[in-house]
Amino acid sequence: MxxxxxxxxxxxxxxxxxxxxxxxxxxxxxxxxxxxxxxxxAKRIVVPGQGAMRNCIHELETRGLRETVIEAxxxxxxxxxxxxxxxxxxxxxxxxxKGLNILPGKVVHFPISQMKTADGQKLKVPHMGWNQVHQxxxxxxxxxxxxxxxxxxVHSYYVETADSLSIAAQSQYPFPFTCAVAKDNIFxxxxxxxxxxIAGLTLLxxxxxxxxxx
Amino acid sequence: xxxxxxxxxxxxxxNGRVVKGINFVELRDAGDPVEISRRYDEQGADExxxxxxxxxxxxRDLILHIIEEVAAQVFIPLTVGGGVRQVEDVRRxxxxxxxxxxxxTSAILNPQLVADASDHYGSQCIVVAIDAKQVNSSDxxxxxxxxxxxxRKATGIDAIEWAIKMQSLGAGEILxxxxxxxxxxxxxxxxxxxxxxxxxxxxVIASGGVGNLDHLVNGILQGxxxxxxxxxxxxxGEFTIHQAKQYMAQHGxxxxx
Numbered sequence: 001m002x003x004x005x006x007x008x009x010x011x012x013x014x015x016x017x018x019x020x021x022x023x024x025x026x027x028x029x030x031x032x033x034x035x036x037x038x039x040x041x042a043k044r045i046v047v048p049g050q051g052a053m054r055n056c057i058h059e060l061e062t063r064g065l066r067e068t069v070i071e072a073x074x075x076x077x078x079x080x081x082x083x084x085x086x087x088x089x090x091x092x093x094x095x096x097x098k099g100l101n102i103l104p105g106k107v108v109h110f111p112i113s114q115m116k117t118a119d120g121q122k123l124k125v126p127h128m129g130w131n132q133v134h135q136x137x138x139x140x141x142x143x144x145x146x147x148x149x150x151x152x153x154v155h156s157y158y159v160e161t162a163d164s165l166s167i168a169a170q171s172q173y174p175f176p177f178t179c180a181v182a183k184d185n186i187f188x189x190x191x192x193x194x195x196x197x198i199a200g201l202t203l204l205x206x207x208x209x210x211x212x213x214x
Numbered sequence: 215x216x217x218x219x220x221x222x223x224x225x226x227x228x229n230g231r232v233v234k235g236i237n238f239v240e241l242r243d244a245g246d247p248v249e250i251s252r253r254y255d256e257q258g259a260d261e262x263x264x265x266x267x268x269x270x271x272x273x274r275d276l277i278l279h280i281i282e283e284v285a286a287q288v289f290i291p292l293t294v295g296g297g298v299r300q301v302e303d304v305r306r307x308x309x310x311x312x313x314x315x316x317x318x319t320s321a322i323l324n325p326q327l328v329a330d331a332s333d334h335y336g337s338q339c340i341v342v343a344i345d346a347k348q349v350n351s352s353d354x355x356x357x358x359x360x361x362x363x364x365x366r367k368a369t370g371i372d373a374i375e376w377a378i379k380m381q382s383l384g385a386g387e388i389l390x391x392x393x394x395x396x397x398x399x400x401x402x403x404x405x406x407x408x409x410x411x412x413x414x415x416x417x418v419i420a421s422g423g424v425g426n427l428d429h430l431v432n433g434i435l436q437g438x439x440x441x442x443x444x445x446x447x448x449x450x451g452e453f454t455i456h457q458a459k460q461y462m463a464q465h466g467x468x469x470x471x
Binding site: 011013015016019020022023050051052055112115117121122123124125126127128129130131132150152153154155156172173174192194195196197200201 | 216217218219220255260285286287289290291308309310311313333334335336337338339386387412415416417418438440441470
């Protein structure tokens with residue numbers, strides 16, 4: 001049986017996610033797969049993703065993975081990364097597309113007119129680079145990661161959750177936005193732990209061991 | 215506290231080795247790419263950029279093996295450029311472990327490639343590299359022109375207009391190299407960097423000419439760059455990335471330490 005299934009729906013840097021998990025969980029069986037059967041049998045699933053939301057939802061549907069991912073998100077440890085976070089919500093401004101509707105809220109674009117620092121300097125979109133992650137709530141996945149550690153981000157859209165209790169972390173650009181959510185067996189992040197050096201690898205290592213129901 | 219400015223060491227790779235040239239010629243060996251990548255990662259590099267300057271296509275697959283090997287050991291973003299001609303090349307590099315792909319000459323020959331690649335893989339992974347050189351303009355104000363083929367061919371295209379066009383086609387970032395400064399160690403072309411960084415909404419990486427740590431500071435504070443790229447000051451051990459970051463922090467620049 002597969003310990004960690006990395007869901008392959010033809011988007012994003014799956015190899016990077018795979019290599020990072022192989023590094024932190026060398027004894028685990030890790031598979032990059034688009035087979036719904038393997039995904040539904042895996043002990044934990046990781047949904048990475050980069051690119052455009054509309055393609056992402058479309059690819060999930062064509063590969064018969066949409067229901068599998070929704071089902072997995074109801075009961076087994078689920079790690080969403082970037083689009084794997086955004087797709088959990090009701091809808092996205094990016095291409096006006098419906099998400100998987102697992103968490104309440106929507107995905108919106110950084111408002112270009114507000115992208116300025118306090119002293120008036122322009123802030124670029126995509127939000128690209130290393131930003132501080134402020135842990136809002138305690139969670140097993142933050143274990144060993146210092147408060148306000150820097151993680152690598154690259155995105156133009158962010159989530160506006162309607163359930164403030166699910167906010168696990170926030171970052172600032174230039175206003176505070178949600179960069180991690182946690183609810184039951186779901187943990188999902190806007191940043192890229194697989195590209196965030198020690199802090200990121202610690203988070204992935206924590207996920208590989210996480211037992212949400214115990 | 216917010217987003218940190220990035221320091222990006224650049225590795226010019228040919229025949230499986232890292233080399234460094236002056237004004238795009240006279241190559242000097244600087245070492246093994248995997249070893250160098252690991253060293254920069256340990257020193258706190260924010261990203262790594264690999265430019266495949268291999269002329270023959272026989273050796274082109276070497277860069278894929280290098281990227282695979284680096285990506286298995288170094289967990290920071292990797293950008294790869296050089297010889298990207300079609301969407302398929304982008305896919306192969308991303309599959310090897312690259313996070314971003316840099317397109318230069320091919321963007322000029324076929325701008326649609328930038329649109330197709332960013333449509334398919336997202337603009338976050340498409341970097342357009344611009345090699346610019348200052349030229350005389352009729353009214354005497356500075357003007358920069360885009361060059362291709364490693365700086366040998368003039369295109370007649372205005373660098374600022376080109377950056378704006380690349381942003382509109384879906385580029386997620388611009389890697390801006392001053393051909394006048396590259397390899398000179400006289401510092402970035404600040405006027406060029408400033409002009410392009412202020413003209414677009416996507417991040418700009420300043421490149422070409424770094425000879426000391428003040429140049430890095432100037433690239434950010436005066437050039438308005440979001441990231442600074444350098445090669446020789448790091449390759450030959452003059453400064454570590456950590457020293458560079460501490461120096462930038464002392465000058466009020468937010469960095470990841």
